[in-house]
Amino acid sequence: MDVPIYRFLADDHARLDALLRRATAVPDHIDAESYSAFRAGLLKHISMEEKILLAEVTRLRGGEPLAIGEKLRLDHGAIAALLVSAPSAGIVATLRAILSEHNKIEENPGGLYETCDNLGAAQADTIVAKLRQAPPVRVAAYSEGRFVIEATCRALARAGFDVKPKDLR
Numbered sequence: 659m660d661v662p663i664y665r666f667l668a669d670d671h672a673r674l675d676a677l678l679r680r681a682t683a684v685p686d687h688i689d690a691e692s693y694s695a696f697r698a699g700l701l702k703h704i705s706m707e708e709k710i711l712l713a714e715v716t717r718l719r720g721g722e723p724l725a726i727g728e729k730l731r732l733d734h735g736a737i738a739a740l741l742v743s744a745p746s747a748g749i750v751a752t753l754r755a756i757l758s759e760h761n762k763i764e765e766n767p768g769g770l771y772e773t774c775d776n777l778g779a780a781q782a783d784t785i786v787a788k789l790r791q792a793p794p795v796r797v798a799a800y801s802e803g804r805f806v807i808e809a810t811c812r813a814l815a816r817a818g819f820d821v822k823p824k825d826l827r
Contacts, residue, residue, distance in 0.1 A: 662782045663711070664771035666789055667703075671761050674699050678754070681745070688745045694797075697741050701795040704734045707764075710788050711774060718777045726763060726770060732817035733760045739813035740826075744800040748826040756819060 674696055681692035708731065716723045733756065740753050764770040778785055807823045814821045 660779075660782070661772065661775045662786045663774045663778070663789075664765070666786050667707070667711070667771050668765050670699075670703055671765065674703060675757075678750070682750055686747075688750065693745050698794065698797045701738065701741065701797060702792060704738060705795050706789050706792045707770075708734060710785070710792060711770070714781075714785050714788075715770075715774050715777055718781075724770070724773065729817075730760075730763065730770065733763075736810075736814045736817035736819060739810040742798075742801050742810065743806055743826070744802065746827055748824075752814070752819075752821055752826060756814075756817075 677692055677696035677699060681689045681696055683689070712723070712727050712730070716727075737753065737756060737760070740749055740756075743749060762769070774785070775782055804823075807826055810826065811821055811823055
């Protein structure tokens, strides 16, 4: 069975994982260039899923969104919130934990990507073409401060993650 949507987005997950591993390859040091590429790539990946993939699957279902879509959107909000502050060991550890679970929802059998390939089998190549053509996301400078960390913790809580400000250091 051909799975072009799954293959395209799972390969992007692998690329992003490699960038994060490269950014954290040296203990107690985060490589700024690799992390910046990871951050920009992850924000683009989220944008592709939100603006193209979830929109297409809703269209293919006659306007009915997937039930798992709400959880994915909350996760995406939490992940994006973690990318607002400059990276720290705590932020990276939290990102890894969330992405590990989040990616399973998308990649496991019966997950988002397989569902999209099944629903849009006749249009899968067109959907992948749209994903490939997605523009980069404009990435803002890091924002710091207590209010940023508190807002991040609120976004994490909305997505069901119990993370305290001290965990993000």
